[in-house]
Amino acid sequence: MKALHVLSGESGAVLQARGLDTYPSVYNALHVLHQNGWENHLITAVNTNGFEHLLQENHYFSAHPLQKAWQLGQVGRHFDMIILYEPRDIKLYQLAKLWGIDLKNRTQYLVHHSLEIPVYQLGNRAWKNKLHRYLYSGYSAVDKVIIQDATRHTLLKQHCPSLADRSTHYVPNAYIPAVEPIATHLRWFDTLRQNSRTLVSYIGAIESWALSETLFQAIADKTDITFLFSGWSSDGFAETVMARYAHCSHIHFSMGKKSLADLNYIVKHTDIGLVFYDSTDPNINEIGLSSGKLHKYLSFAKPVITNNVASLREFLHSHQLGLAVPPEQFGTAIATLVTRQAEYSRHIDQHYPTLINFEQSYQQFLETLQHSANTSKLTRIRSIPPSLFSAF
CATH class of the missing domain: 3.40.50.2000 (Glycogen Phosphorylase B;)
Structure with a gap:
């Protein structure tokens, strides 16, 4: 099983001061997936020192958003799961379409592990409004959502109504000792x-x-x-x-x-x-x-x-x-x-530890993926005409 993690990271001076160690939900997800035998592929602009042992492949983004969008299309042709973490990653998903790259066609599950909710006001200029709406329309492509709790989920649905009916899993932004x-x-x-x-x-x-x-x-x-x-x-x-x-x-x-x-x-x-x-x-x-x-x-x-x-x-x-x-x-x-x-x-x-357990919560999310995959296989088998089986 292969997972692609997309984490654009901050920009400018803030980016230089941050590393993957400031994203516990990301490096904990890498850990749990690695423990479950998944291959982790990461494309990011942040420093990954100390976490290389969890990564099968590590790709680095350039600074410009359009360059990032093009680079996103170069990391692989198929993944069992692609995870977008921040609003800027959703925007990047949409920008990649300008290069003819649709990550939706490269994975079974497009997952949004929400670290931040896009609550920003739109700009005053009409072209900014149109660009904003286009970039954030990428939320509608998401298959599954991971978010910290019900309160955050309610806020996310208010600002991203297209996610209201998506399969959602609660995983706190906690730590694994x-x-x-x-x-x-x-x-x-x-x-x-x-x-x-x-x-x-x-x-x-x-x-x-x-x-x-x-x-x-x-x-x-x-x-x-x-x-x-x-x-x-x-x-x-x-x-x-x-x-x-x-x-x-x-x-x-x-x-x-x-x-x-x-x-x-x-x-x-x-x-x-x-x-x-x-x-x-x-x-x-x-x-x-x-x-x-x-x-x-x-x-x-x-x-x-x-x-x-x-x-x-x-x-x-x-x-x-x-x-x-x-x-x-x-x-x-x-x-x-x-x-x-x-x-x-x-x-x-x-x-x-009995109230909050990242590892346990994420494991439950992975189990739902396996259940969905098994259900999908069973559905495909049932759709095969009986006459094809009789031929054998």
Whole structure:
């Protein structure tokens, strides 16, 4: 069995800072398929260091979308499954048709494993509207959908109505412990950890769409707690808050992308995970089980504190995995988590793996593919006229 994974990746400076290790749903899918005897073929523009052992073939995209579309047609003639991950991959599928390449004709199943939902507004110019509609009409070609949960599925159907009747499978954006490397030490972090009674860490984008001034105002006077913000920034937001809160010796920043092993080491030795989303983007407001930060901390049995995002609040509170409160209540909430940290950690360690399991969920998806294939074969056999059998 052969699978082609299409992951265009980000563009420009953001792309250079990211690798496949920032796409857990992709490298976990590669892992599960590899374990099940599938050949993984990947075409991408992101760095794949550390995951080559999961790949039968690895092809790299050029920068220009039209070049990517042409390259897409050169990777092979038939695959049992082709997976498109992001909205830009759907657009690329449509662009490839301009070269006479229709991936739909090269696979039994065209799958969209949704990592992001296209909720963007159309441009003001008529030609942009037409181009947008053409490129995103590629969603109608999808046979099967993988998405994180029912909330995300509802949002996807609102913006891509053609997917409403497609076979859909829920697979959380979670982690598989066996796939995750962990460093043995990290000098600068070890020093910070040693000098911190309670360490709350945040990992990911330190940008205006993700964080806000409200958060930093809320933690500026919590001097008995060490806050670490580890991540990247391309919009100047990190530099602004670093300068504004330079007088707060308990707030630390470590800029730049970390290796997966170093990132896991930081999370492993953190006391509480900070998961914060402050955006008007529905992808964020309905983040649900697609939050990589959420699953990263919980996979290490770390209680989570987050702002009052409804989908996260419901999940955390109903399963006692952490607290979701407005930023102005962070001080009280963190104090509660610190006092009950051991209790929370034991509970998360025991119950989270029974709630969220990427490997099991993806395995169930693969079983439906096999069932569909068997049903299709049976249908073809039944369609053969009995007279043909009598000839033998």
